[in-house]
Amino acid sequence: MPRGRLRVYLGAAPGVGKTFAMLGGGRRAMERGRDVVVALVETHDRPHTAELLDGMEIIARKTMVYRGTTFSELDVDAVIERAPSIALIDELAHTNVPGSRNAKRWQDIEEILDAGIDVVSTVNVQHLESVNDVVEQITGVAQQETVPDEAVRRADQVELVDMSPEALRRRMAHGNVYKPEKVDAALSNYFRVGNLTALRELALLWVADKVDDQLDRYRAEQGIATTWEARERVVVALTGGPEGDTLVRRAARIAARTKGADVLAVHVTRADGLKGGDPANLTRQRTLVEDMGGTYHQVVGEDIPRALLDFARGVNATQLVLGASRRGRFAQIFSRGVGVETTALSGSIDVHMVTHDEVRKGRRPAGPPAALTRTRRLIGWGVAVAGVPGLTAALIPFRDQLSLPSEILFFLLMVVGVALIGGMWPAIVAAIGGSLLLNYFFTPPINEFTISDPENLFALVVFVLVAAAVSTIVDVAARRTRESARAGAEAQILSTLAGHVLRGEAAVPSLLARMRETFGLTSVALLERRPEAGQTPDDRSDPDTWRIVATSGGVPCTYPALADTDVAIDDNLVLAARGRLLEASDRRMLEAFAAETAVALRQERLREEAEQARPLAAADRMRTALLAAVSHDLRTPLASAKAAVDSLRSTDVEWSPEDHEELLATADESLVKLDRLVTNLLDMSRLQAGVLGLALQPVALDEIVPRAIDDLGPLGTTIETDFSTDLPEVIADPALLERVLVNLTSNAVRYTPAGRKVLVTGSWHGNHVEIRVIDRGPGIPRESYDRVFLPFQRLGDRDNHSGVGLGLALSRGLSEAMGGTLVPEETPGGGLTMIVSLPMAPAAHPDQVPL
Secondary structure (H helix, E strand, O other): OOOOOEEEEEEOOOOOOHHHHHHHHHHHHHHOOOOEEEEEOOOOOOHHHHHOOOOOEEOOOEEEEEOOEEEEEOOHHHHHHHOOOEEEEOOOOOEOOOOOOOOEHHHHHHHHHHOOOEEEEEEEHHHEHHHHHHHHHHHOOOOOOOEOHHHHHOOOEEEEEOOOHHHHHHHHHOOOOOOHHHHHHHHHOOOOHHHHHHHHHHHHHHHHHHHHHHHHHHHHHHOOOOOOOOOOEEEEEEOOOOOHHHHHHHHHHHHHHOOOOEEEEEEEEOOOOOOOOOHHHHHHHHHHHHHOOOEEEEEEOOOHHHHHHHHHHHOOOOEEEEEOOOOOHHHHHHOOOHHHHHHHHOOOOEEEEEOOHHHHHOOOOOOOOOOOOHHHHHHHHHHHHHHHHHHHHHHHHHOOOOOHHHHHHHHHHHHHHHHHHHOHHHHHHHHHHHHHHHHHHOOOOOOOOOOOOHHHHHHHHHHHHHHHHHHHHHHHHHHHHHHHHHHHHHHHHHHHHHHHHHOOOOHHHHHHHHHHHHHOOOEEEEEEEOOOOOOOOOHHHOHHHEEEEEEEEOOOOOOHHHOOEEEEOOOOEEEEEEOOOOOHHHHHHHHHHHHHHHHHHHHHHHHHHHHHHHHHHHHHHHHHHHHHHHHHHOHHHHHHHHHHHHHHHOOOOOOOHHHHHHHHHHHHHHHHHHHHHHHHHHHHHHHHHOOOOOOOEEEOHHHHHHHHHHHOHHHHHHEEEEOOOOOOOEEEOHHHHHHHHHHHHHHHHHHOOOOOOEEEEEEEEOOEEEEEEEOOOOOOOHHHOOHHHOOOOOOOOOOOOOOOOOHHHHHHHHHHHOOOEEEEEEOOOOOEEEEEEEEEOOOOEOOEOOO
16 A cells, blocks of 8 residues: 655744645645545634635544543544545644554554655644754743654655734734734734744745755656756865865855855865875865865765766865965966866766965875876886887997997886886887887897897897896786775775764764765665565565665665665665665775665664663662662651550550550651652652643742741751742642652751751743742752752761652652652852742733743
8 A cells, every 4th residue: 555645844933834734735735636534623713714614524532531631633543544545644743642643643653654645734844853952042932742753754745834023913912813812912922033044044945945855856766967947056166275275264264155055065086186185174174064064075086077076066165165276387288177067068067166375386285195097007108108119219220339339228128117107018118119129120130030140039028028027027016006005995985974973963873874975976875675585585676674764865675786986884784875886996985885874774773772771771770779778767767656556555664654655646747757758659650650740720939838838847946037028929739849849848947057047939031930949958069969859869968867858859850740840059159949840820910821
């Protein structure tokens, strides 16, 4: 069954009309004869949105009870059973009620898509995981519900629902978004013009990236190699010389003139070792590029201009920045240079030739020694063809004055020169031709191809052997130089890849992406044999045997037989590359990449297994700590209560009324301590299991704080309060909030010196109310702020007589369960301040309305 298609309406801000647009599109699809159902839509009491539901089939929601409250959620099974053509499902980032089959609604939608049903959904830009922190910095409001960017990027269509800030604010003023009593507060806080403008820009940039991915995928699928100037991309070519800093800065300025343009630096390492570049310069320039927001890439290419242009076209670049040539005029006679060649072949890519100080100095970057290039071989053949006859013509007038050994030495010198210039084969031809010319013009009898003296024959044979030996040595040295240069280039590429991984990029995706760029491939995929599939001789062509673990580039290979080049890593992993057949030397490099990719994959899976094992280890540590901590604290009150009860039951002693009352008080106090300890343990257990019952409601702090102080008994006399009369109510569970305050105040009293009092104050900021419990004790170091909230942790205690260390841990857990926070802060002048921050009750203050 083919997978359904996902369409997402992305809202630039709340209230721009994404749900309205989704329902409008659904009604239009119905008019075209499509089977459309409303699986879940939130109208937020907006009348115009609710009107669009008239006449549409609505699937009943699934009701769930959580902590005594009834919730309604998307009924995935009902949607799949109904099997419509299109399902409309609102709020992609919604978090399901605990106990649901999936934690997030986007995961529910994945199941519906797998059932072959098309889905239309909505999401606001502030709910995207990648921009969540940026939105909080802009608006000051933390978004609790987020959706992974990849879940939205996988959508077949993403449509931006946008509206200018002024238009959205007018819409709100007319009451089309919020109720009238909330409009003023919303317009003066979250929906300020600056906030809406920033959110709009975030949405536009995110959608631009999504469109860019779609364009790259389409160009790869259609085999389009020409550049489409849909978005500016500036590629800067680095040779490894000191001028690279100038080129990078110039490229960054060019990109800055076009807002949103990307900068990509590329260094081409030639396999013959020429222009390898200074590694120190390249390292510095890579850091410079990345500091400016660009990316660094490295490829291997025999032909530098073509390698540069292949890379630029592969990333759909529009501009290419090159340094002006440092070649002299004489050198340009034999070769036009990289800049001229690149410009001639650039096509639609604009090429910028940037001058720099190194042009005036006339220096070239240091690199490995040159091997035999095609130009040198051609020159060698030219010298062999023309030089040997020329030398013969030059020596003929002097053959009466020169002996044969002298003439042989001249020819040997010529052959060595040809070998040094052009290599083995031109030198061997020169040696053979020279031996024939020596025989004809200089060996008696003259002008005949005969040799009368055996000694002369021996001399000519030695001449040919020496010439052949010298030519072979030169050729082998050149080949070794080329191989060494290629190995150095490959090592440098591997070093660059390792650097990307060490800098925090995901290992497997990073390796595949760099592999694709390095070898000029269209796609690279890591395939894994499915566990249920057996290994057979012909399973390379069976798509059901393999699954894609990771991929980079265009359309990936789904099984090894589709690949142009495939590398078997082990019995279950295969690297499948598409784009071109690789040479044997490139394949060896690809095999090394494949091995590194397999190691990275295993490391990722080990990390995942470690993450799964971490909660079990934490639970084991918790049990161990619990047993160690309560070994004394449970026995002490039990022993005291038992001793008091045993004394009262004893018939051997006649207790006075005063003694009788004291024993009863001791038993009562011990049982109260035991009850409090057991209650704390049970609440901590419920917190960790996520089943703590809450009864959230508006609560006035001037009612809760005095009750918490009364619970402390005599210790309450050491506490002062300072609350303003207009302090708003908070949303909290009264009983749990009282428990939090009792734990914090009792802890503060314990560490406050005699004669000093603990101060409890309250204030409100934004949409939160803060309760501060301030003591004047020794305080704790800042580095221990997190440790003090660990269960069964008694920071600085040396014995087991001060409790099991649950007070602060339980207080933080209860605060967070009520939607608040508990953080420590240093008291000015010495001591510790515990700050409980709780959400303000709705409409608790006319200037603050929760959004």
